[in-house]
Amino acid sequence: MKLGEVAARLEQFDEELTIYAARPWTIDSEASLKVNEDHTTRPVDGLDYFLEVNIAVEVIETWSVHRPGEVPTTAERCEAIVFYADNDCYLVPGGYG
Template identity: 45%
Template structure:
């Protein structure tokens, strides 16, 4: 199974109508499954919808003058949003 880092680096390839489920505690190397809402995987916790994760990364970039987030920054931004229901401040 892929890691959170791997899924977020290839986020544009993920189905828009799916959700990201990850092993807790959430970290860059957490095991991840991208699945539809009607088939959540056992043993993994809901993290975010794919579309919302894309939005989180777009906001991260916009708040940082168009910079592209590194793999670690992608993970930090998505995990922060999942835990706080808020974008990671610049």
């Protein structure tokens, strides 16, 4: 599965799952979803810890709040969650927050 596919279908996944993805994180990065029982950021199956699904969903919700009436494309969804994973802050118009 690709990170873009995960971003496109976030709301379909159990929010308890963690996303792991190959670096550099892009829409085309290999990705998988696993239960992170240890709550660590260790790599799993050769993929780096990326984000928990519940946080990624929150990132997309925040993206939408800052862009009323807009529906993010898969590329925009992926850009927003990668930005959050890299910077620990939201991608908002005119900067970050």
